[in-house]
Amino acid sequence: MKLELSIIPVDLYEQYVHQVNSDLQFLFNGLTDAELSTHTFSFYTSVASVFSSKIEGEEMELDSYIKHKKFGVEFLADYTKKIDDLYDAYTFAKANILNQSNVEQVHQLLTRHILAKHQRGKSRTQNMYVTTPDGKMEYVAAAPTSVTAEMNKLYADIDLLLASELSIQQVFFFASLIHLVFVKIHPFNDGNGRTARLLEKWFLAQKLGAKSWFIQSEKKYYQQYQSYYNNLRALGLEYPELNYNNALSFLLMLPSSLSLS
Numbered sequence: 373m374k375l376e377l378s379i380i381p382v383d384l385y386e387q388y389v390h391q392v393n394s395d396l397q398f399l400f401n402g403l404t405d406a407e408l409s410t411h412t413f414s415f416y417t418s419v420a421s422v423f424s425s426k427i428e429g430e431e432m433e434l435d436s437y438i439k440h441k442k443f444g445v446e447f448l449a450d451y452t453k454k455i456d457d458l459y460d461a462y463t464f465a466k467a468n469i470l471n472q473s474n475v476e477q478v479h480q481l482l483t484r485h486i487l488a489k490h491q492r493g494k495s496r497t498q499n500m501y502v503t504t505p506d507g508k509m510e511y512v513a514a515a516p517t518s519v520t521a522e523m524n525k526l527y528a529d530i531d532l533l534l535a536s537e538l539s540i541q542q543v544f545f546f547a548s549l550i551h552l553v554f555v556k557i558h559p560f561n562d563g564n565g566r567t568a569r570l571l572e573k574w575f576l577a578q579k580l581g582a583k584s585w586f587i588q589s590e591k592k593y594y595q596q597y598q599s600y601y602n603n604l605r606a607l608g609l610e611y612p613e614l615n616y617n618n619a620l621s622f623l624l625m626l627p628s629s630l631s632l633s
Contacts, residue, residue: 375536379525380549381616388620389541392627397540399630403583413442414463416586421458423590424569427597430454453485458566465574466585470534472527478570483563495519496561511604513558514611522557526550534578543579547572548623555604556614569593572626592629600625 373382393399406415418441422434432455439445440452441459461482468474476493483492500513514522533546551572558564569590576584593600603622607614 373542375532377529377532379522380529380533380546380553381619383617384620384623385542385545388545388623391620391624392541392544393630396544396627396630400540400580400583403586403630405586408438408442410442414585416588417459417462417466418442419588420462420570420573420585420590421455423588423594424566425455425458426594427569427590427600428565457484457486458482458570461566462570462585465570466577466582470530470571470574470578472523475527475567475571479560479563479567482566482570483560486562487560491561493560495523495559498561500558500561502558509609511556511558512610513556519557519559523559526553526557530575533575538579540580543576544627545623547575547579548626549619550575551626552604552607552616552619552622556607556611587626587629588632589626589629592625592632596625 373385375382408415415438418437419434422430422432422437425432432451436445436447437452437455440447441456458481461478464481465474465478468477480493495516496519497516499516501509502511502513503509530550538546551568554568554571555564560567573584573587573589576587599621603619603625606618606621607616608618
């Protein structure tokens with residue numbers, strides 16, 4: 373692969389393309405919207421918003437959220453507001469091009485009930501440590517002094533990839549890596565996982581079209597929650613020492629989610 377990328381690694385592509393489902397194009401072509409969807413309600417945006425939020429510990433069930441979003445069933449605001457915000461962020465992404473300004477706008481939307489206003493869409497300025505529920509160190513993100521430079525590299529790579537002709541295998545490969553690199557930089561104070569999972573699908577949609585929004589990747593990651601985090605963890609503990617040669621299992625999760633759709 374001859375693309376001159378700044379931060380996204382390409383070394384695993386030959387292994388990836390030999391292991392990814394050979395029916396990838398066929399499975400993608402078969403994606404259709406759900407019968408429940410209307411011009412004011414998207415079933416698959418609900419799926420994405422609910423399961424991406426559940427990965428982060430929210431307790432909303434999909435059935436309850438559909439009752440709320442499509443049929444107007446009222447729940448306590450605390451039960452729905454963060455997922456409503458994420459739904460709005462997906463809706464914004466579906467209508468706008470993928471670039472730095474719009475990623476920051478997406479983050480502002482999805483963190484309306486997570487972060488103080490002055491922190492939404494803004495790079496963090498302090499160290500970031502991700503811990504497990506029992507208090508063990510999970511990951512040490514990029515130093516705050518390097519966040520802007522690392523994100524500039526990622527945005528430059530995304531721009532180049534959006535302007536390049538790619539096969540469907542390459543599109544899925546790079547979508548997963550965009551998700552992975554973004555999470556490892558961890559540029560924001562919170563909402564990084566939600567943003568990364570949205571960004572992955574946004575890239576797919578920009579390259580492959582609106583069918584991409586029907587992929588239930590967030591549901592797949594939630595259903596395989598332990599594998600999802602084990603695969604993220606496999607790269608290493610600290611940002612400067614990450615080994616992307618250990619990323620293949622993570623990269624194969626996205627195409628496997630087509631079987632859910």
